[in-house]
Amino acid sequence: MYKVIAQQLSEPGTASRFLGDRQHCRFCGTTDRRAFGNRRNAHTFPEALGNRSVFSLDECKACNELFSLYEDALCKAVGPYLTFGGIEGKRGVRQTGRSAGANYVRHSVVGGRRHIEVVSQGDASDLARVNLATGELHLRMPIEGDMFVPLYAYKALMRIALSIMPVAELENFAGSLQCLQTLNGLPPSPSLQVGFSFSHVGNAPPALAGSLLRRISPTDFTPYMIAIFTAGNVCFQIWLRSDNQDEGLPEKAGLRIKWTSQLPKSEGGYYPVEFSDPLQLDWSGVKPERQPFAAFELRFDPHSTQGNFIPILRAPSAAIEPAEPQ
Numbered sequence: 001m002y003k004v005i006a007q008q009l010s011e012p013g014t015a016s017r018f019l020g021d022r023q024h025c026r027f028c029g030t031t032d033r034r035a036f037g038n039r040r041n042a043h044t045f046p047e048a049l050g051n052r053s054v055f056s057l058d059e060c061k062a063c064n065e066l067f068s069l070y071e072d073a074l075c076k077a078v079g080p081y082l083t084f085g086g087i088e089g090k091r092g093v094r095q096t097g098r099s100a101g102a103n104y105v106r107h108s109v110v111g112g113r114r115h116i117e118v119v120s121q122g123d124a125s126d127l128a129r130v131n132l133a134t135g136e137l138h139l140r141m142p143i144e145g146d147m148f149v150p151l152y153a154y155k156a157l158m159r160i161a162l163s164i165m166p167v168a169e170l171e172n173f174a175g176s177l178q179c180l181q182t183l184n185g186l187p188p189s190p191s192l193q194v195g196f197s198f199s200h201v202g203n204a205p206p207a208l209a210g211s212l213l214r215r216i217s218p219t220d221f222t223p224y225m226i227a228i229f230t231a232g233n234v235c236f237q238i239w240l241r242s243d244n245q246d247e248g249l250p251e252k253a254g255l256r257i258k259w260t261s262q263l264p265k266s267e268g269g270y271y272p273v274e275f276s277d278p279l280q281l282d283w284s285g286v287k288p289e290r291q292p293f294a295a296f297e298l299r300f301d302p303h304s305t306q307g308n309f310i311p312i313l314r315a316p317s318a319a320i321e322p323a324e325p326q
């Protein structure tokens with residue numbers, strides 16, 4: 001059983017919030033006042049994922065510069081979701097694939113309406129087919145996408161978790177803090193599993209949330225700290241390995257928390273965003289590889305006019321059949 005011990009939410013149009021103070025960097029420990037940038041220098045959640053309102057005062061400029069490399073890898077890893085979801089980064093919505101390449105997806109706003117342009121070159125019979133049993137139309141959109149270093153993307157998730165962690169807990173995570181200090185520094189455990197889930201692929205709710213769940217009973221044989229981070233239509237969960245609270249646990253644990261976010265509506269109240277059952281990704285690789293999604297498939301029922309986007313994972317993880325989104 002778990003208890004939520006920290007939670008931060010960023011949504012458009014809300015007042016800025018500033019975590020910590022500029023006396024002491026929680027990552028490298030510097031207390032030099034000149035090492036800190038202006039109040040909006042360090043974004044607690046990546047700016048490229050849409051964060052405009054939550055900032056970390058206790059992250060110095062040098063740490064922030066290094067961490068931006070981790071964030072870049074995380075954004076590349078989920079690039080297609082950012083494009084389909086229309087998530088606004090610093091320079092607008094990210095394009096997936098190069099315009100000169102065989103496949104790309106581009107987001108634009110035309111006359112106030114969102115517009116997704118998908119270009120896929122290849123044999124049309126490979127890209128579109130009809131499921132004769134159900135009458136469903138399947139349109140496959142191959143994604144080339146960006147290269148990313150999985151280890152760096154994993155460290156971006158660690159950094160977010162450590163940014164929102166209560167100060168009293170940081171002493172249990174010295175190894176995690178330490179590995180962030182050098183680009184290729186390795187986390188305390190070699191198993192870097194990410195539970196990845198998604199909600200609707202289009203029309204991402206423009207909100208980000210980070211949560212930390214701590215094991216309630218010290219005698220439970222479960223990970224001490226789980227970090228969950230949602231950005232629009234994607235949700236990540238990791239086991240943030242503690243130096244001294246996770247002894248005796250196996251190296252790997254399935255991360256299968258079914259997560260629902262309660263996002264505030266502008267007119268008051270909340271609406272729930274349900275995420276799919278998590279896919280298990282291994283982000284321990286230290287070499288660049290293609291982002292994890294080989295293709296997206298639009299499955300469209302012409303009778304009900306209901307459609308779903310299904311991500312198709314790249315091999316070797318392709319054997320995992322993703323759950324259908326709600």
Ligand SMILES: [Zn+2]
Nearest residue numbers: 025028060063
């Ligand atoms: Zn620092």
